[in-house]
Amino acid sequence: MARIQFLLPSVGPSGGVFSILRHADGLARSGHDVAVVTMKPPNPHIRAVLPAAVANLPIAVLTADGLPPADVQVATHFTTVPIVGQAPGRLKVHFMQHLEELFAVDEPDPGSFVEAARYCFRLPLYRLANSRWLQRQYERLYGSRPVLVHNGVDAPDEGPLTDWATGPSVVLSSAQTFLWKGAREAFATMELVRAALPSRDVQWQVFGHADRIPERPWIRRLGMVPHDELRQHYQRAQVVLSVSWAESYPLPVLEAMAAGTVVVTQPVGTEECARDGDTAWVVPSRDVDAAARAVARVLADGEAASRPMRERARQEAAQHSWARATAQMEQALDHGLADWHPPNAAAVTGRLLERLGLPSATTQ
Numbered sequence: 001m002a003r004i005q006f007l008l009p010s011v012g013p014s015g016g017v018f019s020i021l022r023h024a025d026g027l028a029r030s031g032h033d034v035a036v037v038t039m040k041p042p043n044p045h046i047r048a049v050l051p052a053a054v055a056n057l058p059i060a061v062l063t064a065d066g067l068p069p070a071d072v073q074v075a076t077h078f079t080t081v082p083i084v085g086q087a088p089g090r091l092k093v094h095f096m097q098h099l100e101e102l103f104a105v106d107e108p109d110p111g112s113f114v115e116a117a118r119y120c121f122r123l124p125l126y127r128l129a130n131s132r133w134l135q136r137q138y139e140r141l142y143g144s145r146p147v148l149v150h151n152g153v154d155a156p157d158e159g160p161l162t163d164w165a166t167g168p169s170v171v172l173s174s175a176q177t178f179l180w181k182g183a184r185e186a187f188a189t190m191e192l193v194r195a196a197l198p199s200r201d202v203q204w205q206v207f208g209h210a211d212r213i214p215e216r217p218w219i220r221r222l223g224m225v226p227h228d229e230l231r232q233h234y235q236r237a238q239v240v241l242s243v244s245w246a247e248s249y250p251l252p253v254l255e256a257m258a259a260g261t262v263v264v265t266q267p268v269g270t271e272e273c274a275r276d277g278d279t280a281w282v283v284p285s286r287d288v289d290a291a292a293r294a295v296a297r298v299l300a301d302g303e304a305a306s307r308p309m310r311e312r313a314r315q316e317a318a319q320h321s322w323a324r325a326t327a328q329m330e331q332a333l334d335h336g337l338a339d340w341h342p343p344n345a346a347a348v349t350g351r352l353l354e355r356l357g358l359p360s361a362t363t364q
Contacts, residue, residue, distance in 0.1 A: 007038075007074065010042075011042035026329070036057060049225070066086065074093040091337050096121075096138065121138070132272055133268060150328060165236055172205045197296055241291065260310045266282065
């Protein structure tokens, strides 16, 4: 049994955060002593939307003294890497959820953001990647190959697929305020879909933060939906549209597949589960016309035509279980504790912080 500590930059309603908490819970259920720490106090309402499996997981706030000792210290975002690098522990881990330099498009100083992300990605930590796409990107940029540890999805429903509901055709999407999450592209896609099917009542339902989406009578904003209620929304939809510019392990795609819903998505980071024409319709990133054609085709072809893909999608989602993800994480950490011998991470981290003009790795 190991003492394992995860450090999050914050606890909000995101797939990456949910996944880290599920990994922590899975390792605790396997008998490890697990702690979760966040750099910012959690929003008091966040537990209402967390998956029930982790809604009561204890979450501590990082103090000015830094992280307490642990056998394994796990950074979950590049901003947490310097703190983990200086923390007391046998194994310092960076469990990467995305190639975070791509987020720079939403930053006021993109160049500095990319520089900081790349410095932190170079620190000598034991690296895990949540997808093969991220493995390849890290190897291309930094010359070494991280260990693959997937996230997961709850088991698909058994029994027959849910019939399409009568009434309006429903397309469902997740929305965030970040440009790279593709809310503008999704809105443009839906305008084209409605224009392509003028005789059909096509509704777009959006959960999450829909600030970038204009008001239209055919758009229904669901707000922050508790995670465990999402499957019902997926099953009521004919299509789930997920067109972020790039993803590394997008939970909405797999969750929709597990619910037996047709998915239209992009190829970056989804290739392990979304295969074009087989388990999903995959269109080029930021190609609004292609996305609209795919959605319109599904709606026009009808339920019978979609059933084989829906069945294959549900079967594919069953291969991406949380049990598999926990086993991968446990095996990766055992390997790291036994065989990983990095340079002095604390010393390298100190030099990095000095070069960046930052204070010692605390909450500052």
